[in-house]
Amino acid sequence: MSVMTVPPVSISAPKPPQLVAKRLFWLSIGVFFVGGFLSSAVSLLVPQLKAMLTLDYKGALLIQLAFHSSYLFFALPAALAVVRVGYMRAIALGLSVMTAGCLSLAVAQGARQFVLVLGALLLLSAGQTVLQIASNTVVTVIGPSRGAAFRLTLLQGFNSLGTVLGPLLSAPFLLADVAPGSDAAVRASLPFVSCGAVLAALGALYLGHRELLRDAASGSDGLPERWNRKIFAVLRDPRLLWGTVAIFVYVGAEVTIGTLMTNVLMLPERLSLSPVSAGRMVSLYWAGAMVGRFAGAWLMTRVGEAALLMYAALGAVLLTGAAIVLPGLAGSAALIAVGLCNAIMYPTIYAMAMPRDARLAPLASMWLCMAVVGGAIVPMLTGVLADAIGLLASLLLPALCYVAIAVFAIACTRPREIAA
Secondary structure: OOOOOOOOOOOOOOOOOHHHHHHHHHHHHHHHHHHHHHHHHHHOHHHHHHHHOOOOHHHHOHHHHHHHHHHHHHHHHHHHHHHHHOHHHHHHHHHHHHHHHHHHHHHHHHHOOHHHHHHHHHHHHHHHHHHHHHHHHHHHHOOOHHHHHHHHHHHHHHHHHHHHHHHHHHHHHHOOOOOOOOOOHHHHHHHHHHHHHHHHHHHHHHHHOOOOOHHHOOOHHHOOOOHHHHHHHHHHOHHHHHHHHHHHHHHHHHHHHHHHHHHHHHOOOOOOOOHHHHHHHHHHHHHHHHHHHHHHHHHOOOOOHHHHHHHHHHHHHHHHHHHHHOOHHHHHHHHHHHHHHHOOHHHHHHHHHOOOOHHHHHHHHHHHHHHHHHHHHHHHHHHHHHHHHOOOHHHHHHHHHHHHHHHHHHHOOOOOOOOO
């Protein structure tokens, strides 16, 4: 059954020419790619620092708490930045902050100070928060809203390509020598120095194209009068409210599995891999998301978005359950396959939750971006469970998250109701 989608929307100006849209697409590929690369590389810091600093799961997962909590703290300032300076300048700003975060993380790796690592991650994700709101929103509101999920899913495919290459290229630098007290500072900092250089180049490109969306820029006149009063009022749209919850649990489940998979694959009752081999195997998890996103973009031209989301969520529930109970290769393969189910979840939830009024898009995007804090909270809760009941049993929590996404998808098959 096909989901009822919102009618076409436009910003306050005419649709940009086809050439402008193409340039925006190619620029967006770089942003989505490097964002994915960094996210998966940061996940490898959990097994790295857990081993080097002899932390428990709860302590090691403070890394994801620091990396994702800024979405809660900085989403409102990020939305204000988009409103004040427009999409292109806001993206350039976010890339600049991320560059500083990468360089700070490289220094923190060299110093082997856990507190400095957490601070650098907070700075890195602050820039990524600006980037998420600006880049995701412009992709959804430029052009017909009916194709928003398709456009965002396609670009998320390039994000997944980055998440695949992140573990493959970073694991030898981050996980080659994780014995307590080891000193591999220069090697461990190289992935983040390299990403900082790429981010700086992308920031220069966006700044050079700052007038690309001049007519479509989200200025303060692009929002309704007294827009600041709409910050909470916009949540009266049930689809946006529950979409925010769905983003929270989705990011939480995806980050939890991607982060703990290295440790799962190292277990004797699973594959008993070395840290580097296990870290590289995580790339298969992200590869499933990459293949699934490109396939999902094609399927969305033939299958209703809500139905596709429901099937993916139910598949993730079954696979996570299988990963808990099945031994050896079967359980490991089931957990890796969850990545395929994750593929279309974020862009589909995001696009379906956006309001009818495109002028409210930055505010709606702010809430959806704040929900990414699920990537901080759900892994921490799972870490507490892992310390208490065991690593495999703790995966029941992300399984429950996927159940909630399936409920949201089923609710989206009904006609949308918007509060006045």
